[in-house]
Structures are given as structure tokens and as C-alpha cells.
Amino acid sequence: MSGGRLLSLYINNRSGGLIYQRNLSPAAAKLRDNDQLTVASMLSSLALILQELAPTSGSRPMSSLEANGFVLCSYDVPTGLKLVMLAEPGTQGLELLLKAIHALYADYALKNPFYELDMPIKCDKFDERLTRLLHDFTR
Amino acid sequence: MIYNLYIYNKHGVCLLYHEWKRPNITAGSAMADQKLMFGFLFSLKQVVNKLTPDSGMPGFHACSTNKFKLNYYETATGLRFVLNTDPNCGDMRECIRYIYSAVFVEYASKNALYTAGEPLDNEQFLFALDKYVRSLPAFTSGAA
Amino acid sequence: MAAQRPPYQRLGDVAFSKVEKVNAELFTLTYGAVVVQLLKDSEDVEQTSIQLEKMGYNIGVRIIDEFLAKANAGTCTDFKETGEVIAKVAFRMFLGVTVDCRHVVEPNAPADAMPAFHLIIVDNPLVDFVELPEHCSTLAYCNLLCGVVRGALEMVGMRVETKLLKDTLWGDEHTEISVSLKELVHEQYRDDDE
DSSP: OOOSOEEEEEEEOTTSOEEEEEEOSTTSOOOOHHHHHHHHHHHHHHHHHHHHTOSSSSOOSOOEEEESSOEEEEEEOTTSOEEEEEEOTTOOOHHHHHHHHHHHIIIIITTOTTSOTTSOOOOHHHHHHHHHHHHHHHO | OEEEEEEEOTTSOEEEEEESOOSOOOSSSHHHHHHHHHHHHHHHHHHHHHHSOTTSOOOEEEEEOSSOEEEEEEOTTSOEEEEEEOTTOOOOHHHHHHIIIIIIIIIIITOTTOOTTSOOOOHHHHHHHHHHHHHSHHHHOSOO | OGGGSOOHHHHHHHHHHHSOOOOHHHHHHHHHHHHHHHHHHHOOHHHHHHHHHHHHHHHHHHHHHHHHHHSOOOOOSSHHHHHHHIIIIIHHHHHOOOEEEEEEOOTTOOTTOOOEEEEEESSOGGGTTOOOOGGGTTOOTTHHHHHHHHHHHHHTTEEEEEEEEEOGGGTOSSEEEEEEEEEEOOOOOOOTTO
16 A cells, blocks of 8 residues: 555654654665764754745645655654654655654653653653554555 | 746856745845755755665755745756745656756857856846746646 | 534544543542642642642643644634634543633733633533542642643643633632633744854
8 A cells, every 4th residue: 555665764852853763674874873863953954944945925844855765754743743754765655654653652652651751762662563553554 | 836946056156046926935135045045955965865775866856845845956067956836736857857958058058158157147048938937837737 | 603613522522432531430539649649748738739730731741742643633723713622622532521611801901912711611520529628728629730731732832821710629610720822932943053
């Protein structure tokens, strides 16, 4: 149903800081930790700049990017949380997938009282459920 | 709908800015807007290349918000074309390539009086550009 | 003309039907136990009211994502609609009760005064079987709810002031919470490089 393959997932907090990253394919670009933080933060600020460059009013930040080597889909939650998925060109259904990942965040991160908001997500249950969700998507 | 077009050279000089419809401008001046656009393209290109898989081609050709799509084309000579359209315009690469090859190359590169790096205000060029863009089905389609 | 307004009641019912339910008695007892423990620890009625509001705030900042992810409520066009959504969808989804939203205009307020609404809860599950003793008759027992609304709205860019105005535990006919908008916070990312 989906076609194509997932490459990597980034989740940023309201300040554009990276709180979760996972490479989902051996083909994904491998970045050092520092680079990942910088790239994630740049994605947040570039998304806002594209909004400023809009020729019409009422634009929200960047929601998709078509690169030659991948596609990127971004889902922004009104709380400022940003979920970004990179996939091979031609992959469909990314926005729905990101919404489902947001629901997992609402469950396994936010309902964990020991998880501190805006901090990196280090919750095993979140990882497990995410693995299962992604596995179902790519089947 | 086709909103506006920017053409830059590799040094970031804006050779042309032309608009057909632009109800919204956030930057203070045309110059600030053009600088912001170039800075955006430059930074985005760097990020994209860091994120591109080893097996993939570098670069990008489009990015969108809910209200518009930025279509991008970079030539081997470092010329950068940005064409902003409504989000449903589809793949505009062919159109931009046409603007490059048939319009720019014809009226600018081949114009003996045009010095590379100068702003493009050649009347014939602008006329041909305008005529071509207005003839595209994408020009009249899509919400404003 | 109400014809075009989204049916929030229906959204609330749907959301409520999808969530997992907990035994109401257990919920009432748990909340009560927390309140009593707080009172014992601080021995200060006013402090306990404040603590309850803070606890509510911490719940609110987390529960908002749950709401956004699962309730499908869309975007509100103005503060009035926000009040409707909180009353009809959110309270229904999380507490199982239908809440009324009354919009408030102060009689002498200037034209550009910030908007406010009151949430009116008739069948409040928190207060089932509860009676406030003499020495803490001024306790804002339901202050948790005030905090939840404050925390949730803050996460989506609205700074509000909430206050428990009426409570059945105080002899009133229902629980009433006022929510007034103080500030809209627009996050802007500014490039530091200039």
C-alpha cells in the first residue's frame, strides 16, 4: 500500500531541538550525533523561513520537501512538536504515519510521568511500539 | 497559479525577480526578500546534501507548505531558478528548464550586450518570459 | 445561525467511546486520597489549593497531545470556539461528562477586552460523595481541573487565567470555572546570524 522505503525519523521539540532520531534503513545517511542535532535544528528554522517566503498569506511552515535522493514529510503539532519522516522518493502515506507516531508519543512518552517534556525521548515502550508501527507500514 | 520567479547566479546576485501575483510579502524590502530566499536555498541545499543517502543524487527540486510550492532548478553553471506556484501544480521542472533553455539562454546568454552577473531587464527577455508563463495551464489553475 | 457549526457534542461522544475507561469510584477515591495527603503534608488549605492547580497544570501540558492526536477536533477560529471544544469534546473525552460553556462579557469592559468563558460542570465526578469539613471549607477541591485547562492551553499558545468560581462543595448548584485569555503567544524563530 505504501510503496517505497522509510529512511529516517526525526522528532523536534518546540524550540527546534532534536528529541528523537532513528534511522529506519541501512540506506539512510549516517550522521554523527552533532550533525544530527544541527540538521534537525536547521529543519525547524528552514521550515519557518519558507513560511515567511510564501507569496500568499495563511501559509504554515514547510510540510514537504522533494529532494533528488529522498522525500521529506513534516507534521507540525499545535504544541510546537515537529515530526519529520525521510523516505525514498515516491513513498506515500507519510503524513498519516506521522500522525500515528504522534499518537504513540502522546501515549508512551507523555503518559510516562518520568519523561520530562522537551527532553530526549528515552522510553523503551515508545521504541517498541514505534518499531511495530513502522513494521506494519512497510509491509 | 504561478506567483513569482527568482533567478540567481552562483554568487547570490539576483539577476531577476518577476511576479505575476503576490498578495503577501513578509520581508521589509524586495532586496531583503531576495536575500532571504537565497540564504534559504543555500542552507536548504546543505541540509539536503547531508541527509541524502549515499546511493542518491544530491540536491532538491521542490518544497511546499500548505499554501504554495517552491520549485527549484540549479544549472551546472550555478544559475538558480525559483518558481513559486500553488501546491497542486505538479512537477514544474520541465517548465523551469524551458525558461532556462529557451528563454534565458536565448535572450540573455546569447545577447551580446548582456554581461553575465548583471540584472536582467532586457525587454525581449521579459516579454518572452511573461508570454511563456502566462501560456502555461498551471498559470490559470489553482486557488490564489 | 448554528447550522454551519461543527457538531462538537458528537465529536465528544465519539472520542469518549474510543478511550479506555476507569472505574469511577476508583478515580474519585484516588483523587480524594491525593487531596487529603496534600492537606496533611502542608496543613495549609490555601497551599493545597495551589498545589492542586500545579498538579493539574502538569497534567494539562501532557494531556493536550493526547487530545490533539485522538479527538480530531480541528482548529478553532476564535476563543469562543476554544471554549466550546474544551467543554463538549475534551471534558467529555477525559471525564465522561458533558460540560456547558458560557461566554462572558463584563458589563463595563472596553471593546478590545480579552475574551473569557465559563465552564459549567453539573455532574462532576471528582466531588462524588465528598463533603468539605469546617477547617477546610475554603479549599478549592477541583482546582486540578483549573490547572489542566491552563496547562493544555499554554501548550498551544494561549496564556490564560483560570479560577474556580463555584463548587457544589461550597454550597453552589454546580462547579464553575472561569477561563480568561491573557495573551496569545506566537513563537517566532529568529535567525541569530544577522
